[in-house]
Amino acid sequence: xxxxxxxxxxxxxxxxxxxxxxxxxxxxxxxxxxxxxxxxxxxxxxxxxxxxxxxxxxxxxxxxxxxxxxxxxxxxxxxxxxxxxxxxxxxxxxxxxxxxxxxxxxxxxxxxxxxxxxxxxxxxxxxxxxxxxxxxxxxxxxxxxxxxxxxxxxxxxxxxxxxxxxxxxxxxxxxxxxxxxxxxxxxxxxxxxxxxxxxxxxxxxxxxxxxxxxxxxxxxxxxxxxxxxxxxxxxxxxxxxxxxxxxxxx
Amino acid sequence: xxxxxxxxxxxxxxxxxxxxxxxxxxxxxxxxxxxxxxxxxxxxxxxxxxxxxxxxxxxxxxxxxxxxxxxxxxxxxxxxxxxxxxxxxxxxxxxxxxxxxxxxxxxxxxxxxxxxxxxxxxxxxxxxxxxxxxxxxxxxxxxxxxxxxxxxxxxxxxxxxxxxxxxxxxxxxxxxxxxxxxxxxxxxxxxxxxxxxxxxxxxxxxxxxxxxxxxxxxxxxxxxxxxxxxxxxxxxxxxxxxxxxxxxxxxxxxxxxxxxxxxxxxxxxxxxxxxxxxxxxxxxxxxxxxxxxxxxxxxxxxxxxxxxxxxxxxxxxxxxxxxxxxxxxxxxxxxxxxxxxxxxxxxxxxxxxxxxxxxxxxxxxxxxxxxxxxxxxxxxxxxxxxxxxxxxxxxxxxxxxxxxxxxxxxxxxxxxxxxxxxxxxxxxxxxxxxxxxxxxxxxxxxxxxxxxxxxxxxxxxxxxxxxxxxxxxxxxxxxxxxxxxxxxxxxxxxxxxxxxxxxxxxxx
Numbered sequence: 001x002x003x004x005x006x007x008x009x010x011x012x013x014x015x016x017x018x019x020x021x022x023x024x025x026x027x028x029x030x031x032x033x034x035x036x037x038x039x040x041x042x043x044x045x046x047x048x049x050x051x052x053x054x055x056x057x058x059x060x061x062x063x064x065x066x067x068x069x070x071x072x073x074x075x076x077x078x079x080x081x082x083x084x085x086x087x088x089x090x091x092x093x094x095x096x097x098x099x100x101x102x103x104x105x106x107x108x109x110x111x112x113x114x115x116x117x118x119x120x121x122x123x124x125x126x127x128x129x130x131x132x133x134x135x136x137x138x139x140x141x142x143x144x145x146x147x148x149x150x151x152x153x154x155x156x157x158x159x160x161x162x163x164x165x166x167x168x169x170x171x172x173x174x175x176x177x178x179x180x181x182x183x184x185x186x187x188x189x190x191x192x193x194x195x196x197x198x199x200x201x202x203x204x205x206x207x208x209x210x211x212x213x214x215x216x217x218x219x220x221x222x223x224x225x226x227x228x229x230x231x232x233x234x235x236x237x238x239x240x241x242x243x244x245x246x247x248x249x250x
Numbered sequence: 251x252x253x254x255x256x257x258x259x260x261x262x263x264x265x266x267x268x269x270x271x272x273x274x275x276x277x278x279x280x281x282x283x284x285x286x287x288x289x290x291x292x293x294x295x296x297x298x299x300x301x302x303x304x305x306x307x308x309x310x311x312x313x314x315x316x317x318x319x320x321x322x323x324x325x326x327x328x329x330x331x332x333x334x335x336x337x338x339x340x341x342x343x344x345x346x347x348x349x350x351x352x353x354x355x356x357x358x359x360x361x362x363x364x365x366x367x368x369x370x371x372x373x374x375x376x377x378x379x380x381x382x383x384x385x386x387x388x389x390x391x392x393x394x395x396x397x398x399x400x401x402x403x404x405x406x407x408x409x410x411x412x413x414x415x416x417x418x419x420x421x422x423x424x425x426x427x428x429x430x431x432x433x434x435x436x437x438x439x440x441x442x443x444x445x446x447x448x449x450x451x452x453x454x455x456x457x458x459x460x461x462x463x464x465x466x467x468x469x470x471x472x473x474x475x476x477x478x479x480x481x482x483x484x485x486x487x488x489x490x491x492x493x494x495x496x497x498x499x500x501x502x503x504x505x506x507x508x509x510x511x512x513x514x515x516x517x518x519x520x521x522x523x524x525x526x527x528x529x530x531x532x533x534x535x536x537x538x539x540x541x542x543x544x545x546x547x548x549x550x551x552x553x554x555x556x557x558x559x560x561x562x563x564x565x566x567x568x569x570x571x572x573x574x575x576x577x578x579x580x581x582x583x584x585x586x587x588x589x590x591x592x593x594x595x596x597x598x599x600x601x602x603x604x605x606x607x608x609x610x611x612x613x614x615x616x617x618x619x620x621x622x623x624x625x626x627x628x629x630x631x632x633x634x635x636x637x638x639x640x641x642x643x644x645x646x647x648x649x650x651x652x653x654x655x656x657x658x659x660x661x662x663x664x665x666x667x668x669x670x671x672x673x674x675x676x677x678x679x680x681x682x683x684x685x686x687x688x689x690x691x692x693x694x695x696x697x698x699x700x701x702x703x704x705x706x707x708x709x710x711x712x713x714x715x716x717x718x719x720x721x722x723x724x725x726x727x728x729x730x731x732x733x734x735x736x737x738x739x740x741x742x743x744x745x746x747x748x749x750x751x752x753x754x755x756x757x758x
Contacts, residue, residue, distance in 0.1 A: 053632050079634035089626040091558070093565035105554025106633040134565070150629065 005067050007031045007158050007189035013051060013061035015213075021047045023213035024061065029206075031066070034184045035191045036200035036207045040243050044213035045193045046086075049160050052191075053083035066157055079107065082156035086163035088147035092136035096122050096146045099135065100153045107154035114153055121149040125175050140167040148176060152183070159183060161192040165199060177203060201235040209239060211246040257369055264373035295388060302388040310396025314495060318477045324491035331382065332411045337447035339378045339419030344439045346370060368520040371420055375512055378419075379412025400496030406505060407494045413508035417515040424519050441571050452581060551635050552643035559620050559647040562698070569619060569701055599730055602674045603723035605659060610681030610719025613652050615701075617689035620644040623698035645686055652682045670730060677726030684718040684747050691754030714750040721746060 008029040015022040022044045029035045039045045050056040052063055054074045063070040063077075070077035090099055097118060104114030122131055125145040130138070135146060144167050151159060159180070165173050180190050181203065194200055200207055201221060209217040217224060225231050228238050273284060312320065386408045393401035422442075426435040481487045486503075493501035563570060621644050624630060630640055656678050664671035692711035721743025729736030 053628075055628060055631050075634045075636060078632055081632065083628060083632045085628055089628055091562060091625055093562050094558070098561070102554055102558050103629065103633075105549075105557075106551050106630070106635070108551055108634070 005031060006064070007033065007066055008052060008191065009062075009064040010048070010052070011062045011064075013048065013063065014059045015044075015047050015051060015056065016059055021213055022051070022058070025210075025213060025215060027208060027215055027218075029189060029191055031189055032184065032187050033189055033205045034180070034203055035189070036204035037191060037193045037210060038195075038197070038200060038207060038239055039193075039210035043210045045210055046162050047213075048210070049083075049162055049191065049193065053081060053160055054078055055083070080157040082151035082154065082159045084148050084151045084159075084161045084164055086166050088140065088143040090135050090143055090146050090150070093134055095130075095132050095134055096127055096149065097131050099146055100150055103150040104153050109154050117155070118149070118153050121152055121179075122146075124179060125149055126172060141169060141172055144168060145172060145176070148179075152179070157188055159188060159190045161190065163193055163195065165194060165196055197235045197239060207235070209242050211243055216246050217242050257365055260366055260369045261373065264369060265376070268373060268377045295384075298388040299391060302392045306389050307392055307396055310393045310401070312397070312495060314492070314497070315483075316491070316495075318480050318483065321483070321488045321491050322476055322480055324494060325488060328407065328411060328490045328494065331386070331408070332415055333446050333449075335378050335382050335412055335415035336419055337443045338381065339374060339416045340423060340439050340443040340446070342374045342377060342416075343419050343423045344436060344443070346374065364520045368516045371416070371516050371520060372512070374420065375413050375416035378416045379409055382408050382412045401494075403496045403498070403501050404494045406501045407490055410493075410501075410504040410508035411490065413512045417508075417512040420515050420519055424522060444571065456581065551633070552639055552646075555630075555640060555643040556647050556650070559644065560651075563616075563619065563651070566698070569698065599670060599727065601663070602670060602677065602730065603727040605656065605674055606677035606681050606726045607719050607723040609652055609656055609678040610685045610715070610722060612655065613648055613682035614685035614689060614715040614719070616648045616651055617645075617686040619698060619701060620647050621686075621689050622693045622696050623701060624695065625698055627695055641690065645690070648686050649679075649682060652678065673726055673730055677722050680725075681719050681722035684722065684743075685715050687747070688715045688718065688750055688754075691751055710753065711750070714746065717746050718743060718750070 006028045008027070010025055010027040013022055013025040013027075014020070025044070025048060027048075037045050037049070047056065051058045052065070052070065054070060054077065058071070065077040066080055068077045068080070091102075094102065100118035100122065101111075101114065104111070104118065119131070122128065122145075125148065127142065127145055127149070130142065135143060138146070144164065148161075148164060151161075161180075164176060164180075168176060177199070180192075184190055184205075192200075192204075204221075206218065206220055207224060208215055217227070219227065221235060222231075224235070224238055225233055228241065273287065309324075316324075383405060386404070390401060390404045390408075393404060423435065423439055426438060430438060489497075489500040489504055493504045621641070631637075633640070660671050660675050660678075663674060688711055721739060725736050725740040725743055727736075728739050
């Protein structure tokens with residue numbers, strides 16, 4: 001991999017269901033960046049990320065993950081990518097440790113590496129008392145933490161999270177944010193969708209705003225503010241103004 | 251809103267929910283199928299009059315006074331219907347406790363919970379009774395056409411026993427909650443429902459076969475021994491039978507008994523229903539331990555997938571019981587075959603189709619669980635291995651499970667008849683592979699907990715799977731007795747599988 005290579009490059013990415021969900025989207029996320037993808041409901045955020053994760057086949061366009069053509073070589077792209085959806089889907093009859101061991105097995109991680117990492121991850125997310133309990137009695141927040149730990153256990157280079165903080169209490173949310181911050185500092189790239197704009201404001205290196213399947217604004221918080229013409233505007237105000245303008249134009 | 255208006259409104263809400271749930275089961279939740287489903291139901295009801303006539307037509311002329319044997323047969327038939335209703339009612343009650351998403355809303359509302367749950371109990375009773383009335387209609391119609399209007403009283407009997415079945419189901423489930431807790435009640439109630447539904451028929455058939463060498467349930471019921479042990483002719487035990495024949499007094503007694511029992515259950519259990527529901531939702535499952543994480547760490551990525559499937563199967567006794575329940579229905583025919591031909595060389599040969607059929611059915615169920623019933627589809631889809639290898643690992647799980655279950659039987663058979671064991675083994679492999687392939691071609695992403703409703707996703711696949719298993723079973727037995735006929739049967743079954751592939755949405 002080249003040192004200046006982008007972690008994710010989307011070119012002309014298009015997906016149509018009953019209507020156009022993603023409209024010839026161009027998007028670049030740099031390596032080692034925390035990128036927040038924002039947008040109103042139905043804007044095409046999840047569809048875009050599901051195409052990046054290999055869960056949906058685009059109708060047109062290209063997806064490059066760390067220099068790998070994800071459409072031509074999906075297995076190689078998946079090897080370095082992790083995906084966490086807003087609806088944590090884990091196995092009720094497995095314990096968190098077993099779930100992580102299964103994920104490590106799927107990614108072909110050696111047992112010596114994965115075992116300690118799994119335990120550390122679960123402990124850091126506050127799941128130590130539940131390591132050997134089956135997930136069937138877990139709350140949504142606990143399930144979300146197990147799913148997140150599963151995404152991190154194979155040490156991915158690109159982490160894609162769709163609303164990862166939904167259902168988490170304040171302490172758990174802080175654990176998750178700390179964990180993601182550590183990953184970014186160690187060179188990992190994180191792309192996250194969220195409706196909690198304070199999180200994007202505080203954590204993201206760059207923010208992209210998507211509406212009707214197209215990128216309508218992108219930049220650092222200060223770049224977005226400059227574009228908006230006011231340096232004291234909150235992200236929430238900017239976001240609402242952008243989305244309203246887009247809706248009016250449509 | 252007044253108290254009675256509250257209840258009327260809630261009753262309407264319950265009936266609407268029940269109607270839509272029923273419709274969703276018929277249409278597999280797909281829009282635009284409502285009309286087709288209703289037309290299909292009407293056609294099915296019309297067609298059901300033919301088997302109903304064949305089974306019950308000759309009894310239309312029955313008149314009082316009846317002898318003990320006839321009373322026993324009618325009473326046992328009513329008891330069978332009651333057992334099936336009880337089974338359905340237990341399922342409905344369990345669903346209300348665990349699966350209804352509206353409990354939080356209801357319990358946080360300012361309505362009187364005891365009254366609301368009384369309505370819900372009544373709705374369960376009505377739902378069970380309505381289904382029973384629907385299913386019994388062709389039979390009662392045949393009796394009315396052949397024997398006159400007096401047989402309309404049979405509808406009253408169905409209604410009365412529906413009420414009692416619902417009342418008993420609610421009492422049993424609430425008592426189970428108190429005795430063994432919410433975690434275990436779900437499993438025990440679901441297994442109980444399945445066993446009650448199947449158990450009565452199977453027990454009667456086994457008793458008939460052992461005693462008289464026939465699968466007819468009537469053989470035991472009409473025997474002299476049964477008549478000796480039966481109560482006197484004026485006993486209340488015969489009220490349901492007499493009521494069905496048009497005895498107004500017996501019918502009124504039965505209806506009054508059903509209503510009183512349901513009323514008593516509503517009065518006793520409605521106030522506790524709320525507590526029970528709270529317990530169920532507060533403790534959805536017991537925190538059970540597990541420590542087999544090491545199992546995933548050895549071997550390839552497919553090995554991890556295989557271990558996961560085996561572990562999930564092993565840890566879900568409900569799913570296992572549901573899968574193995576299909577094998578229970580094969581006990582009576584196996585026993586009959588064995589009994590009928592015990593003294594001839596044919597005895598052993600006739601075990602082959604039973605085993606092959608069982609293997610096909612079991613493989614179909616297991617294949618649905620591993621292929622369609624994936625609870626973490628995103629995780630598996632984003633794993634760095636080709637989809638074909640994921641599918642192959644899941645198919646291997648089904649075939650390994652079938653091999654483990656049937657290997658002891660085959661070994662025993664090989665000891666007695668090696669050639670037959672080889673034919674049976676071939677039949678098992680072909681039947682299991684066919685059933686697995688059909689599930690693969692018709693796979694639809696679903697939760698494992700939807701196992702009982704898997705047939706609704708594709709009725710074509712369900713019938714194709716059944717016909718394939720039956721066809722391979724016939725082929726196996728014919729191959730040993732009449733090879734040419736076996737060849738024809740094999741070609742026909744292969745054609746069924748080929749047509750299924752041709753029609754399937756996902757040809758692979």
